[in-house]
Amino acid sequence: MLNLNIIRARIRDEFKPFTLYLSDGRKIPVPHPEFISVGQAIVVVIGPDDVPQDIDPLHIVSLKETPRKKARPSRGQKR
Helix, strand or coil, X not given: CCCHHHHHHHHHCCCCCEEEEECCCCEEEECCHHHEEECCCCEEEECCCCCEEEECXXXXXXXXXXXXXXXXXXXXXXX
């Protein structure tokens, strides 16, 4: 189980997007601090479809920073 204080610190201190990895193999992206809430015994993440995902903290295996996507050149620019 990942310590919930680690998640709280990631949200509070200079937020960078991250992904939660769960024991069942799911990956839950957290693109912005407004998309996650951490309680005493639950983590809630709002997905891209605005559906909340309730997560038991016991199933959070790890947390990794989401790699930034490379900026795509705008039309008319050379790659």
